[in-house]
Amino acid sequence: MxxxxxxxxxxxxxxxxxxxxxxxxxxxxxxxxxxxxxxxxxxxxxxxxxxxxxxxxxxxxxxxxxxxxxxxxxxxxxxxxxxxxxxxxxxxxxxxxxxxxxxxxxxxxxxxxxxxxxxxxxxxxxxxxxxxxxxxxxxxxxxxxxxxxxxxxxxxxxxxxxxTINRIEKKQRKRHTVEGLKAIREKAPAWLQNAIDLALITAQRRTDILDMRFDGVREGFLYLVQKKTAKASDAAWIRFRVTPELQAVISRCRDDTASPYLVHRKPDRLKQKQAQTKDHWTKIEERYLTRAFKDAREAANCYAEWKEAEMPGFHEVRALSLHLYKKAGKDGQKIAGHASEGMTKNYQRGHEEIVWSEAIPDLNISEITG
Missing domain, CATH: 1.10.150.130 (Tyrosine recombinase, N-terminal domain)
Incomplete structure (x- = not known):
């Protein structure tokens, strides 16, 4: 029944x-x-x-x-x-x-x-x-x-x-200081220095830094589609004007290793599994960048008085970048790809034209790069 x-x-x-x-x-x-x-x-x-x-x-x-x-x-x-x-x-x-x-x-x-x-x-x-x-x-x-x-x-x-109820998340990681990041950069290999410089200039996330390509530089702009927010906001479609500051970093990225990616490295030993899963053998994986940044931070010993949970990682370079842009009296919103409340989706299936948000990455990072 x-x-x-x-x-x-x-x-x-x-x-x-x-x-x-x-x-x-x-x-x-x-x-x-x-x-x-x-x-x-x-x-x-x-x-x-x-x-x-x-x-x-x-x-x-x-x-x-x-x-x-x-x-x-x-x-x-x-x-x-x-x-x-x-x-x-x-x-x-x-x-x-x-x-x-x-x-x-x-x-x-x-x-x-x-x-x-x-x-x-x-x-x-x-x-x-x-x-x-x-x-x-x-x-x-x-x-x-x-x-x-x-x-x-x-x-x-x-x-x-x-x-059930959401738990309160207390942020433990502290922010980078200019002196601290400078010390980390000095202990970093060249490819990681380039990644740090790009993060400072463009205020982008780790995954987007590693996706930047040389063929994305055209007609005076560096084009980027942010992976995290591409489906949610117009601001995710950014073209960075190649300012003298950005051009200096791009030029440093060119070396004797042929790679389509701005941030790249020649691996010590190429594993067959990696060769099959990577877009290109010189592309750097996110986890590898995180580990390399941690190694450089430990070598620099710049935050010796901080606890392990408080140690800032590569992601916090983005926060320092936005802080420095604000300190310099510049608008960091477009640089970061933060959408305003009124912005709607930019790209959907069937659209033929993409409207790019233009940003001017002109932060002076010589205090850190030397």
Missing amino acids: VPRPRNKANKSLPQNLYFDARRSTYRYRRPTDGKWFQFGADRIKAIDAAKQLNLEFTRGADLIGAVMGHATESFAGFLDTYERDVLPPRELAKGTLNLYAVHFRRFRKHFEGKAVDQITIRMIAEMLDALTPRTANQCRALLIDVFNHAAAKGLCPDNPAAS
């Missing part, structure tokens, strides 16, 4: 849990004998308790369902569906997909053997509590999206991840 559809007040609640509008409280109806139990006014506690009770009362139902031909879907199986059907149309960046893959492995391990509708708020909260605030918030956001799609397919009555 098919149960009656739930009314509007109870539609988002687990089975057997009901909202009493007169008292603004929740109550649970025991499915074995119909006896009622008051659960109080706390919605999250009531939902969590109801789900755990439902799980107890239906223990073994997954085996029965398998025999009857209507087994509930496993969470691991639905994650496979989510990765196959939901993510590809979004055309996410490779770095984002790699991060998701790490989180998916964590989810599969923590919820191993669970059906989608067996996962409770408490189960998710316990997993998130064991993580750092930043990682916990990333996992929470991803789980909310996963359960939204599961609920839309009728695989669970509500979204348990949405009932």
